[in-house]
Amino acid sequence: MAHPLIASEMKTAKKPKEAPIPLLDLRKQYAAFRHEVGRAIERVLDSQYFILGEEVQAFEARAAEYCGVRHAVGCASGSDALLLALLALEIGPGDEVVTVPFTFFATAGAIVHAGAKPVFVDIEPGTFNMDAGQLEFVLKRHPKARAILPVHLYGGCADMDAILELARTKGIAVIEDAAQAIGSEYKGRRAGGLAELGCFSFFPSKNLGAFGDGGMVTANDDRLAERLRALRVHGSQTKYVYDWVGLNSRLDALQAAVLRVKLQYLDGWTEGRQRNAAHYTRRFQELGAPDEVPVVTPAAAPYQTRHIYNQYTLRCQRRDELRHALTAEGIGTEIYYPLPLHLQKCFADLGYRAGDFPVSERYAHEVLSLPIYPELAEPELDRVADAIAAFYRS
Ligand SMILES: Cc1ncc(COP(=O)(O)O)c(C=O)c1O
Numbered sequence: 001m002a003h004p005l006i007a008s009e010m011k012t013a014k015k016p017k018e019a020p021i022p023l024l025d026l027r028k029q030y031a032a033f034r035h036e037v038g039r040a041i042e043r044v045l046d047s048q049y050f051i052l053g054e055e056v057q058a059f060e061a062r063a064a065e066y067c068g069v070r071h072a073v074g075c076a077s078g079s080d081a082l083l084l085a086l087l088a089l090e091i092g093p094g095d096e097v098v099t100v101p102f103t104f105f106a107t108a109g110a111i112v113h114a115g116a117k118p119v120f121v122d123i124e125p126g127t128f129n130m131d132a133g134q135l136e137f138v139l140k141r142h143p144k145a146r147a148i149l150p151v152h153l154y155g156g157c158a159d160m161d162a163i164l165e166l167a168r169t170k171g172i173a174v175i176e177d178a179a180q181a182i183g184s185e186y187k188g189r190r191a192g193g194l195a196e197l198g199c200f201s202f203f204p205s206k207n208l209g210a211f212g213d214g215g216m217v218t219a220n221d222d223r224l225a226e227r228l229r230a231l232r233v234h235g236s237q238t239k240y241v242y243d244w245v246g247l248n249s250r251l252d253a254l255q256a257a258v259l260r261v262k263l264q265y266l267d268g269w270t271e272g273r274q275r276n277a278a279h280y281t282r283r284f285q286e287l288g289a290p291d292e293v294p295v296v297t298p299a300a301a302p303y304q305t306r307h308i309y310n311q312y313t314l315r316c317q318r319r320d321e322l323r324h325a326l327t328a329e330g331i332g333t334e335i336y337y338p339l340p341l342h343l344q345k346c347f348a349d350l351g352y353r354a355g356d357f358p359v360s361e362r363y364a365h366e367v368l369s370l371p372i373y374p375e376l377a378e379p380e381l382d383r384v385a386d387a388i389a390a391f392y393r394s
Pocket of ligand 1: 106
């Protein structure tokens with residue numbers, strides 16, 4: 001399926017006056033390492049070894065080091081990483097897992113695939129992440145909760161100390177959904193190493209994206225890592241002997257080779273995203289005093305020591321009109337996410353209603369993600385900021 005937000009697949013908006021600025025243009029990034037990645041791909045093709053093996057092990061070792069953890073286990077996608085993490089903790093029917101409704105579908109989808117029940121807690125105003133203040137209340141009402149699954153949305157970490165402390169007092173596990181947050185830091189510690197397990201996605205639009213689907217689970221516990229390695233090959237540690245019912249969810253050697261090349265560039269790309277975010281924030285602050293400004297820039301929580309800006313997401317008045325105006329100017333944007341999960345038809349049997357999670361519901365009407373990829377030049381950022389300023393002036 002064509003990805004409507006990626007430049008190579010984006011239909012140009014009607015008669016833009018200047019070159020379009022897509023939400024993401026991966027072609028620019030690719031140009032910087034195409035020869036290197038070509039050689040890496042050729043190496044795999046020459047070996048004709050495509051599933052797991054040395055390429056995957058080499059990438060896992062580098063990725064574990066990058067995330068500051070003992071183990072990284074590659075798998076087929078971020079969605080599978082979440083499912084594998086739940087299975088590794090033996091979470092299943094009769095169990096509940098507490099997460100947020102303001103996230104990508106897979107966070108809660110994985111809980112259902114594991115046979116457990118998602119329980120939602122609202123996000124806190126400002127950070128887009130799990131409200132640890134409300135979590136205590138939710139855990140009291142849900143004694144069957146076996147794990148907490150906070151999401152580091154847009155590349156910024158949830159308030160992990162508060163969440164981990166509540167989990168510790170209840171004796172339950174924490175799984176980080178770090179799909180959007182590779183390299184993000186909470187009080188100087190990297191996402192993926194903050195809890196029992198961390199789940200990553202290498203979907204092409206992520207800061208570290210594969211040439212297709214890919215994912216990874218991180219762990220410090222040797223026993224959990226061993227179980228994850230078995231679970232991704234149907235639950236087998238010895239060929240044709242199965243201790244668990246696992247999945248077929250492996251990282252391809254080709255994707256691992258690509259990711260190993262790209263990982264070398266990741267910090268530079270993250271700096272580019274941070275630079276762009278700072279530029280936007282400066283430009284939007286110039287629009288006026290905070291209580292008059294029609295857009296709210298992403299707030300940096302004090303514990304967030306390294307935001308990696310997978311997305312730069314504003315909260316805006318007249319969001320849909322603004323988005324329409326930007327589209328007419330050839331500027332790509334996206335709404336992550338327009339309908340919170342507790343209001344999705346497929347989760348109707350969980351019994352939630354409109355009004356249950358007011359922050360998530362309000363933000364679903366206000367959020368707008370802007371182009372933030374590292375190769376954007378300052379004049380392009382200014383064009384986006386100017387178009388937004390012009391919209392609110394008109
Ligand atoms: C927060 C979150 N969780 C999970 C996933 C699932 O990852 P994947 O698309 O690799 O399955 C994504 C991907 O967009 C995500 O953003």
